[in-house]
Amino acid sequence: MNKKTEKQKVRLRDVWRVYTKIGVLGFGGGFAVLSFIRTETVERHQWLTDEQFDHVIEFTSFSPGATTINVMTAVAYRIRGWMGVVVGITAVLWPSFLLILGLATVTSMIHSPWVQGILAGIEAAVVGLLVVVVRSLYLELPRKKFYLVLAILAGLLTFLGLNPALVVLFAALAGIVAYFSERHLKGAKAKRPRAPK
């Protein structure tokens, strides 16, 4: 399909250029930026095929961390190994790193009521955005009552002050226990129960 992916070695200079571009223009993070990354790496530069990109998205979902950085790490590693990762991730992060450093300095120096007003408005919007994130993350899960109960339980435990790190570990543990008890119940009938998709 495209011959370039296999044969030519991608230059690090190009990795730097493309990843910096994504770092500067990739507003919104997460899924909003994924299609941008796909356009740049698959369509425009043909570093990998569509199927390979889908595969990258599939397996990076098993990793913690920011979705975009994970996908870009996997792509960089595939085309140029460790060097690609170092160059690529530095390239994608430096613009927002410098920008947020600047903002941190500015907001700590200026205490005008105007700045406080801006921040109050932005903070309210962040709460709204978080509600949207909760909804979209939940919709990605399979429709099972178990996951709903687990989510509510995790929410309650967090709200009562349990360390979120422990909550994450508990949720994973609950998943393991549920998987084995479900398989046990189904017995020999279903030897290999698999989640849909």
Added chain:
Amino acid sequence: MLQIWLELLINFFIVGLLGFGGGFGMIPLMKTVTLGNHWLTASEFTEAIAMGQITPGPVAISATFIGDRAGGFIGAVIATFAVFLPSILVVIALTHIYRYVRKIPGSQDVLHATLAGVVGLIAAVTLSLGRSVIISPLAAAIAVITIFGVLKWKWPYWAVIITSGLVGALLLRP
């Protein structure tokens, strides 16, 4: 200062290691370590998350903001490095072992259970941030309009943030 840098390194590494569900999955963990170590106040923490939203790139870049306030420029570098390192290592490991991971029975179910837990986590954090931030009818209105704007009219996140900043400057000045 050395003490703080070391704490930043360890704490943000753990945040990066356990933050499943994309960058937002890190926010509850980030909040716990940031407030627990008294690096920021609750309202400053929301500010840090907001800054991560206005800037391009992943929201986890808020770690830079927190690191800077806690430990200056070097603190910022350390926090950023520490928060992204775990997932980079995990992704590279997965590149090699994913075909085996996929064959482990139930791996998908465990992932889903973990994500369900993260949904609850973020919901709880949203609630507690909301209680400290939504203190006027206008703030509540901004939050509600944000929800509808993003869901129904597909407003981009950064545009929502900038607009609400302007509205706040005009109407929410103390």
